[in-house]
Amino acid sequence: MAEQIMNSGWRRWMESVGDQTVFLTSFFRNVFSGGFEWSEFVRQSYEIGYKSLTLVSITSFIMGLVLILQLRPTLVDFGAASMLPQTLAVSIIREMGPIITAIICAGKIASSIGAELGSMKVTEQIDAMEVSGANPVQYLVVTRILATTLMIPLLTMIGDVISLFGGYFALNFTDDVSFTLYFTKCFASLDFTDYLPALVKTVFFGFAIGFVGCYKGFNSNKGTESVGLAANSAVVTASLWVFFIDMLAVQITNLLFY
Amino acid sequence: MDEVNQHKEGAEQPSAKTDEVMVKIEHLRKCFGSKEVLKDINLTLHKGENLIVLGRSGQGKSVTIQCIVGLLTPDKGSVKVFGQEVAELSNDELKELRTRVGFLFQSGALYDSMTVKENLEFALTRVLKIKDQQELDQRVKEVLEGIGLPEAIDKMPSDLSGGMRKRVGLARTLIVKPEIMLYDEPTTGLDPITSREISELILKMQKKYKTSSIIITHDMECARITGDRVLIMNDGEYIAQGTFEELQHSEDEFVKSFFLDTL
Numbered sequence: 009m010a011e012q013i014m015n016s017g018w019r020r021w022m023e024s025v026g027d028q029t030v031f032l033t034s035f036f037r038n039v040f041s042g043g044f045e046w047s048e049f050v051r052q053s054y055e056i057g058y059k060s061l062t063l064v065s066i067t068s069f070i071m072g073l074v075l076i077l078q079l080r081p082t083l084v085d086f087g088a089a090s091m092l093p094q095t096l097a098v099s100i101i102r103e104m105g106p107i108i109t110a111i112i113c114a115g116k117i118a119s120s121i122g123a124e125l126g127s128m129k130v131t132e133q134i135d136a137m138e139v140s141g142a143n144p145v146q147y148l149v150v151t152r153i154l155a156t157t158l159m160i161p162l163l164t165m166i167g168d169v170i171s172l173f174g175g176y177f178a179l180n181f182t183d184d185v186s187f188t189l190y191f192t193k194c195f196a197s198l199d200f201t202d203y204l205p206a207l208v209k210t211v212f213f214g215f216a217i218g219f220v221g222c223y224k225g226f227n228s229n230k231g232t233e234s235v236g237l238a239a240n241s242a243v244v245t246a247s248l249w250v251f252f253i254d255m256l257a258v259q260i261t262n263l264l265f266y
Numbered sequence: 267m268d269e270v271n272q273h274k275e276g277a278e279q280p281s282a283k284t285d286e287v288m289v290k291i292e293h294l295r296k297c298f299g300s301k302e303v304l305k306d307i308n309l310t311l312h313k314g315e316n317l318i319v320l321g322r323s324g325q326g327k328s329v330t331i332q333c334i335v336g337l338l339t340p341d342k343g344s345v346k347v348f349g350q351e352v353a354e355l356s357n358d359e360l361k362e363l364r365t366r367v368g369f370l371f372q373s374g375a376l377y378d379s380m381t382v383k384e385n386l387e388f389a390l391t392r393v394l395k396i397k398d399q400q401e402l403d404q405r406v407k408e409v410l411e412g413i414g415l416p417e418a419i420d421k422m423p424s425d426l427s428g429g430m431r432k433r434v435g436l437a438r439t440l441i442v443k444p445e446i447m448l449y450d451e452p453t454t455g456l457d458p459i460t461s462r463e464i465s466e467l468i469l470k471m472q473k474k475y476k477t478s479s480i481i482i483t484h485d486m487e488c489a490r491i492t493g494d495r496v497l498i499m500n501d502g503e504y505i506a507q508g509t510f511e512e513l514q515h516s517e518d519e520f521v522k523s524f525f526l527d528t529l
Contacts, residue, residue, distance in 0.1 A: 043392075128377075136375035139335045140442070141364040141393040 072174025125225025
C-alpha cells in the first residue's frame with residue numbers, strides 16, 4: 009500500500025515535471041514565433057507593475073524602517089552607530105529588497121494570474137480562443153511571463169530606494185542625520201558586485217512568478233474549486249521557487265565575485 | 267431497434283440538403299480513465315444540413331463535437347472534417363481547419379476582460395489578420411445588427427444577460443464566416459421565450475451564412491425549429507435517427523420519452 013502511494017506520488021511528480029517542460033518549451037517557441045501581442049503585454053505590465061506599486065512601496069518603506077530600528081541597539085552597543093546607513097544599504101540592495109519584493113509579488117501576482125487563467129479555463133474561454141484558431145499561449149502566457157520578468161526587477165529597484173527612505177525616516181527618530189550624509193553613506197558602501205547579481209536574480213524571480221502562475225492557471229481542472237486550488241498552488245510554488253533561486257544566486261555570486 | 271437499423275442503413279442517405287459530406291465520424295471511441303464515454307459513434311454531416319444531437323446529460327454529446335475541432339483526441343476511430351483526418355493534422359493545418367469551423371460554447375465563453383467589440387475583433391485580427399479598422403468596424407456592425415444587439419458594442423460581458431451573451435457568442439463565431447457550426451447546448455439556462463429567439467436566430471444565421479451545423483441540445487423546441495435531422499444518443503452510441511416528426515411518432519420507449527412534452 010505504502011509502495012503504491014510512493015509510486016503514484018513519484019509518478020504524479022514526474023508527470024508534473026514533464027508537463028512543465030512542455031509548457032516551458034511552448035512558451036519559448038511562441039516567444040520567437042512572431043505575432044507578439046504588444047498591446048496585451050503593455051496592459052499586463054500595467055496590471056502587474058503599476059498596480060503592485062503601492063503594496064511594494066508600503067512594505068518596502070516599513071522594511072527599511074524596521075531594519076534600522078532593529079539594527080540600531082546592536083550597532084550602538086558596538087559603538088558603530090555611524091555604520092547604520094551602510095549596513096542597511098548592503099542588506100537591502102543585496103538581499104532584503106529583492107526577496108521581500110519577490111515574495112510580495114508571488115502572493116499578489118502569481119495568485120492573480122493563476123486565478124484568472126484558471127477561471128478562463130473553467131468558463132471555456134481558453135478553449136474558445138483555441139477553437140477560433142487563435143493562439144492562447146501567445147496571448148495569455150507569453151505576455152504575462154514577459155511582463156512579470158520585466159516588472160519585478162523594476163518594482164525591486166523602486167522598492168529598494170523606498171526602503172532606504174524608510175531607513176532615513178527611522179534614523180531620524182533618534183538621531184539627527186542629514187539627508188545628504190545618509191544617502192552619501194548608503195551609496196558609498198555599495199559597488200557593482202552588489203547591484204548586478206541582485207538585479208539579475210530579480211529577473212529570474214519575475215520569470216518564475218509569471219511561469220508558475222500561468223502554468224497553474226492554464227493547467228487547472230474544469231471545476232470552480234480548481235480556480236482556488238490554482239491560485240493557492242501558484243503562490244506556494246512561486247514562493248518556493250523564489251527562495252530556491254535566491255539560494256542558487258547567492259552561491260553563484262560568491263563563486264564569481266568573492 | 268428499428269431506428270438503429272435505420273441509422274445504420276440511412277447513414278449515407280440522410281435528409282440532407284446536398285450530398286457533399288462536411289463531417290464524417292466512424293467508429294469513434296473515447297474514454298476518460300476507466301469510463302468509456304463514446305463507444306461506437308458514426309455520424310455524417312452534409313452540406314447545408316442542421317443536425318440535432320439529443321441525449322441525456324453525460325452521454326458524450328459535447329465530447330463528440332470537441333473531437334471534431336481537435337480539442338480532444340479520439341482513442342479509436344476516424345473523425346474527418348472536409349475530408350481531412352483531424353488527428354493527423356499538423357498544428358498549422360489544425361489552425362487552418364478551425365478557421366472554417368465555428369464552435370458556440372454552452373456558456374458563450376466570452377472573453378470577460380474584453381468589450382463585446384474586442385471579443386468580436388479577436389479572431390479577425392489574429393486569425394484572419396485583418397488590420398484595416400474600417401473593415402473591422404464594418405464586420406462588427408454587420409454581425410451585431412444580425413443578432414439584434416448593435417447597442418451592446420462597448421459593453422463588457424458582465425453587463426450582458428444570459429441570452430445576450432449567447433447571441434454575442436454566436437456573433438463572435440459567425441464573424442469569421444465558418445462553413446460548419448457546432449453548437450453546444452445553445453439554449454441551456456435560458457427562459458422559453460429567449461430560447462425560442464436563439465433557436466430562430468440560429469436558423470436565420472444558418473440561412474444567411476449558409477453553414478452546416480451540429481446542434482447539441484436538450485431543448486425539444488430548439489430541435490424542432492432548427493433541425494433537419496435528429497440523432498438520439500444513449501450509452502455512448504446513437505440509437506435512432508430521423509426527422510423530428512418521424513422520431514416524435516417512434517414506438518421505441520426511450521425515443522418516445524424525449525418527445526413526451528411535444529405531443
